[in-house]
Amino acid sequence: MPVAVHWFRKALRLHDNPALAKAVAACSAPNSSLLPVYTLDPHFVKNSHIGTNRWLFFLESLQDVDRSLSESGSKLLVLRGEPMTLFSTLFDTLIANGETVSLYFEADTSPYARNRDAAMLELCASKNIAVHTFNSHTLFNPSDVIKVNGGITPIVYQSFLKVITEKMPAIQPATPTLTQVPPLSDEMKALLTYTETFGFDAFQVPSMEDIGKAVPGENLVSTHKGGEREALKRLEEYMKQKDLVCKFQKPETNPAAFQPASTTILSPYLKMGSLSARTFYHELMKVYRASKIGYTKPPVSLLGQLYWREFYYTAGYGTPNFDKMLGNPICKQIPWRTDEQSNVDLEKWATGQTGFPWIDAIMIQLKQEGWIHHLARHSVACFLTRGDLYISWERGAKVFEKLLIDADWSLNTGNWLWLSASAFFHQYFRVYGPVSFPKKYAPESVKYVRKYIPALKNFPEKYLFEPWKCPIADQKKAGCIIGKDYPKPMCDHDAVSKVNIGKMKVAYDEGKVASPPKAPKGKKRPLDED
Structure with a gap:
């Protein structure tokens, strides 16, 4: 009996899911079965760089897929463990029962996923299992873009636009939403009873407690529901x-x-x-x-x-070593701080204790809700790196990776490379002012700071973005003493930003960077700064 195994990974949906659609189509023959599977990979489960909000958003997304499948009488099999081991056992169980197995999944381009999927192809080849992969997470297959560009990865946005608009085929229509999927037969469920030895119900999406993650508390108030x-x-x-x-x-x-x-x-x-x-x-x-x-x-x-x-x-x-400075051919080699104090400063930044209300409000919102506006990301990333603290973008990217519900390996890395002026953007002297920049967005920025930093809710607007300048009498009247109820600024922005610009100039002048592939000059991405 043919069994089409669909391996859910990122494509947690029934609309425009070509891998799932093909798996469903393969089940048109009599006595064929669709087996939807998700694997909770310990590579991610034990990864300390995934925070509570992101886990919750993911599980909600998984539950929504299971709900959609259940409406057609199917069910998501959620296995926990190393994928190759889990699939090897699953395949052996199906084959021993006389099933003809095929595997369907969406391609993934991150380094870990590429290695994992290469191992999966080897496993399936050893068991004579046909594998069908589809690109649907992006509009274009990255390898195709590079291929039509003569094997060169475009690293200038306008050059990239030229490639995709002039050399790539038109974007294909989305595949229809699957309103019905083949039900999971009782025979198939019985065949998979071996999963009961795992000590959990593999036909139930686990809870936060099941995977050993903290349940969100009152300080985590994300309004972003997954699914x-x-x-x-x-x-x-x-x-x-x-x-x-x-x-x-x-x-x-x-x-x-x-x-x-x-x-x-x-x-x-x-x-x-x-x-x-x-x-x-x-x-x-x-x-x-x-x-x-x-x-x-x-x-x-x-x-x-x-x-x-x-x-x-x-x-x-x-790009080799895209998420690292060392060994990354397009990344400026900047001597970022590595002293002990940098660890203390990183923690203050990550927890919203810098003494700059605009920066702190952003980081508090990020921790509570798992999302912040792109210009807010610009502000805090610039502050951590070339603007004020001169701490490596790699360390900041790890904090974002943990706290953002939209943390994406490629985008998170690319944005940090850009905002630290390490790659893509090289006007290192354009710095976001932690005091001047939010003033552009008053009165919304005033409400924003007061919302996320309750200690400053009664502070005079005149001093809200630089509270250390507020007269002590006004501080007492507002019920917030700087240095006691809210931190003093951890640095003098005007002075330290000038020093850091000088350091960046030295690094640039010394040419501490490998030559990137040549690409046509293009229009720079807009950046709002002081």
């Missing part, structure tokens, strides 16, 4: 705002806006695969084509944001 249903609802609601969609310019959005936010907040769903990038693209194109007012263009438009995602995926795929 395909929520993703499609948010996409539909956003696309109804046609003027907003057509006039969207990312650098013009407000980093302090909340309820509602000034951007789509669809990135967590794209990262988790609960929302297909192709579905997003085609829904956006519908709005653009119907527009009578025209629409903005990349790099600042909504389409431009999708293309930024593609750009970083391609750069990550084609």
Whole structure:
């Protein structure tokens, strides 16, 4: 009897899921079965760089897929352990029962995933199992982009746009949503009773407690619910705002806006695969084509944001040691601080204790909710690296990896390379001011700081972004003494930023960087700074 095993990974959805669609189609013959599987890989489960909010968002996404499958009488088999070991046992069990097994999954381009999938191909070859893989996490297959570019990874955004618009085929339509999938037969369930020896119910999506993770407390108040249903609802609601969609310019959005936010907040769903990038693209194109007012263009438009995602995926795929400074051919070799005090300073930054309210409010929001606006990310990343603390972008990227629900290996790394002026962007002297920058967004930025730093809720607006300048009488009146109820600033921004700019200039002048592949000069990405 044919059994099509579909291995869910990032594509946690039933819409535009070509791997799942092909697996379902393979079950059209009589007595064939579909077996949906997810593996909780210890590589991720034991990874300390995944925080509570991200785990919760992931489990909600997994539960939503299971719910959709259950509506058709199917069920998600959730196995816990090393994938090769789990699949080897699963395949042997099916083959011993006389089943003809095939495997379907979506391709993944991160370094760990590529090694894992290569091992899976070897395992399947040893057992004569046919494997079918599909690219659907990105609009373009990164390897194809590099191939049509003569084997060179484009590392300038405008050059990348030229490649994908002139040399790549048109983006394919999204595959139809699967409203029905083959039910999981009682015979198949009986065959899989060996999973009962694992000590858990493999046909139940685990809870936070089941995987040994902390249950969110009152200080974790993320309003971002995971899952395909929520993703499609948010996409539909956003696309109804046609003027907003057509006039969207990312650098013009407000980093302090909340309820509602000034951007789509669809990135967590794209990262988790609960929302297909192709579905997003085609829904956006519908709005653009119907527009009578025209629409903005990349790099600042909504389409431009999708293309930024593609750009970083391609750069990550084609650049050795992309997430490291050492051995990374496109990364500036900067002598970042490694002294003991840098560990203390990193902790203050990560926990929102720098003494700069704008920076601290952002990091507190990140810890509580798992998401912050892109210009907020710019502010705190610049502060940690070239702006104030001169701490490596690699250390900051790990904090983001843990706390962001949309933490994505390629995008997180690419953005940190950019914001630290280590790659892609080299105007290191353009620094975000932790006092001057938020003032541009008043009064929203005032409400923002007071929301996330209750100690400053009664502080005079005049001194809110530099509270150390507030007269002591006014501090007492506001019920917040600087140095006691809220920290003093950990550095003198005006002085230290000048020193750091000098250090960056020295590093640049010394040419501590390998020559990157040549690419045509293109328009620089917009950056708002002091």
